[in-house]
Amino acid sequence: MTFLQTQGLDRKLVRVQEKGQVTLPTEIREKLGLKKGDLVSVVETNEGILITPQQVVANKALDKLGEALKGKGLSLEELIESGREIRGQMVKEKYGINPDSKAK
Numbered sequence: 474m475t476f477l478q479t480q481g482l483d484r485k486l487v488r489v490q491e492k493g494q495v496t497l498p499t500e501i502r503e504k505l506g507l508k509k510g511d512l513v514s515v516v517e518t519n520e521g522i523l524i525t526p527q528q529v530v531a532n533k534a535l536d537k538l539g540e541a542l543k544g545k546g547l548s549l550e551e552l553i554e555s556g557r558e559i560r561g562q563m564v565k566e567k568y569g570i571n572p573d574s575k576a577k
Contacts, residue, residue, distance in 0.1 A: 485498045485501070497524070506526070507526060511526065511527070512526075512527035513525060513527060
């Protein structure tokens with residue numbers, strides 16, 4: 474493995490294979506907890522390509538959702554309850570079923 478020192482970052486060079494595949498260095502995979510079959514997000518940036526574990530992307534999205542809810546004065550529990558009410562109304566309208574009534 475080849476290392477280059479650039480702007481305080483250890484850069485690891487990897488070779489692009491025939492089908493555009495690259496192998497992430499073991500050290501990085503282990504540090505990020507990446508295993509075979511895990512999803513990563515690939516984004517083109519001005520500097521090149523950013524590869525992010527999908528779990529990190531999901532956590533950031535959830536953090537943004539939480540911030541938006543707080544900004545609206547809502548809690549996650551209130552959002553979930555609102556979703557239940559909306560689903561119940563949709564079931565009632567579409568299928569004529571009252572989800573609150575118990576089946577006999």
